[in-house]
Amino acid sequence: MKTIKIPEATIIRLSVYSRYLAQCDRRGIVTISSNEIAEGVGVSSAQVRKDLAYFGEFGTRGVGYNVKDLHRHIMKILGLNQKWPLVIVGAGNLGTALSMYGGFRERGFHVVGIFDDDPNKIGYKLNGVEVFPISKLKEVVAEGGAKIGVITVPAPAAQEVANALIESGVKALLNFAPVVLSVPPEIELRNVDLSVNLEILTFNLGYRRGID
Amino acid sequence: MKTIKIPEATIIRLSVYSRYLAQCDRRGIVTISSNEIAEGVGVSSAQVRKDLAYFGEFGTRGVGYNVKDLHRHIMKILGLNQKWPLVIVGAGNLGTALSMYGGFRERGFHVVGIFDDDPNKIGYKLNGVEVFPISKLKEVVAEGGAKIGVITVPAPAAQEVANALIESGVKALLNFAPVVLSVPPEIELRNVDLSVNLEILTFNLGYRRGID
DNA sequence: GACTGTGAAGCCATTCACAGCT
């Protein structure tokens, strides 16, 4: 049971590299150095090499990396060499926006169901995906093979929704509600708090600026 | 020019603490220990104390912290003791969702204008806020006193929009387009890539799980 | 006795610098 600890920061950067490589590939670039990647995405070249070194040797000394190959390798590392069906709970503005968000589909994520407890929304189709009542969660997750659940309900409902998603068989949760969820350790959980990002900006505009 | 370096992770946690404290306050809790905060938000108590210590001494030894006071202090640190007008460029699904997102208003962020280059969208009101053509950017930013610009346009248009926002006088950018923007150093920039968060989940579901 | 505030220790991530290929 060897566990090599990989920094989360590395995963985030791999995701950025993959997008940059895809762009280079579209431009017809065949070979690229760690330095060029570094400049393209705004990190150091040593960082690029270290990040890649966690997963193997993908380059050729004296030459660089083959763009297509490296891109494919990174996509595989990120688990994006397959489709990822997912469900969204909460058909409010954010849930609706996410269900139509092109950036997901591009990377292999596709929405198999959206859920809401508002009877007025049930049956509607958003971007071709039906809005179901929460009672259908288990059924749709199973049929669609969804391993990921996205939570876009108001904070007070989020824990309950998380429980229902886990109960229905989902293995990973992406939570947009500004609340700390408690889930069993085997469930992968990530929180995205949209306000936090604005608050880092306001902190930097105010406090940090004041003391420099 | 003394610059105390404050970890970004600290700012993120302060934001979480503030929400937890607000919740405690609503429940009528008057005093709270670092340990109780720690358990409530899932970090260590030493971490809570260290985070707060960057900014002063807010507690009483042997007692703990006054909930209301500490909350107010943190809000001030984050710069949330004032209103923050902002503009959103890109009236697609995401921009629309964000403009209606209640979580922003709660924390003092309010949208003074939404911009799009699609003539069909111009003049519409989203949640009481008008959709303007990009040509009105400078005017609306100035009148509304917006210091923050949110970018929710497709990736190819993002750099151009960033330039226009900076030109119009905005000091900070929150970018949702999956692209690396280049901006002058005095402009605060944060990137939110919604797909990256899903990709960390798929990495953890796939790779990490495989080697444990 | 309880809990904060903080120097010191420990740990993890990034950067450096160079050996090793092509």
Add this chain to the structure above:
DNA sequence: AGCTGTGAATGGCTTCACAGTC
């Protein structure tokens, strides 16, 4: 000569442990 891959050094964040205060 050019560029990767990597051990060693550095820097920064977190945890420890306890002195200080109520």
